[in-house]
Amino acid sequence: MRQLYHFWLSPFSRKVRLVLAEKKLDFELTAEPVWERRDDFLLLNPAGEVPVLREEDGTVLCDSSVICEYLDEVYEDEPKLFGSDPKERAEIRRLVAWFDGKFNREVTDHLLGEKLLKRFFSTGTPDTKVLRAGRTNGAYHMDYIGWLFERRNWLAGDHLTMADLAAAAQVSVIDYMGDINWSKHPRAKDWYMRIKSRPAMRDILADRQASFPPSSHYAELDFE
Structure with a gap:
């Protein structure tokens, strides 16, 4: 299952959670204590920031804007969140x-x-x-x-x-x-x-x- 590394009060993590939910995509949440700067997490995102999405095929996506546009392009079912023209x-x-x-x-x-x-x-x-x-x-x-x-x-x-x-x-x-x-x-x-x-x-x-x-x-x- 796809995995979202997040911080519970990060608005950017919440933005990705909303997109995943609107697209009806299953995912697991993993709370990431970014202040600890874990080596395993830094390998996923050298910037050390959430959110980070790991897709089911192993693709790792960083930055909420990148993640949201990717999800809207790859999962084309409604709603189309970035519009049609x-x-x-x-x-x-x-x-x-x-x-x-x-x-x-x-x-x-x-x-x-x-x-x-x-x-x-x-x-x-x-x-x-x-x-x-x-x-x-x-x-x-x-x-x-x-x-x-x-x-x-x-x-x-x-x-x-x-x-x-x-x-x-x-x-x-x-x-x-x-x-x-x-x-x-x-x-x-x-x-x-x-x-x-x-x-x-x-x-x-x-x-x-x-x-x-x-x-x-x-x-x-x-x-x-």
Whole structure:
């Protein structure tokens, strides 16, 4: 069976998990403590980063963008997550780059980095200024999600695409930590409730870490 090396709160690992689930592809999860820099894992990915996907034929794929495009090309059954024409693909890729890059850099890195990763890497205590910046930036991004969803059926157009999965991967991490005030972002909440109810989200909503529990509403489909 294919194997996904992941970290449970890595948005990029979550993005690949969502693609695999939407494609209905069986896989096993292997939690990878990247901070240990295991030799066996470095042989799979010299960058020492998750996610890494090992296919059933032994093919090893690294980097979430590479993995997701590979899966969409090789497993062509619906849904086609990167669209069917050049204009649609351009908009999907623009939004994927937004969430993988801008959202992750301005929001997730600040909040996850300060709240959790500093603990794992033993690099100090959370910086309240960085946390405040992450939450402020997050509000702007949630407004943008709401703006997109007001004008489209899904974030990139009429149907679910990779843009929605990339966004859901980031948002689910922030929501796990309880850093979204949903009452201020009703349209973004409508979008998230919609994607949260998809079967592909079930395993992600079941994620738990005893030493770092989720927000009280994390797994609820109807939430405040």
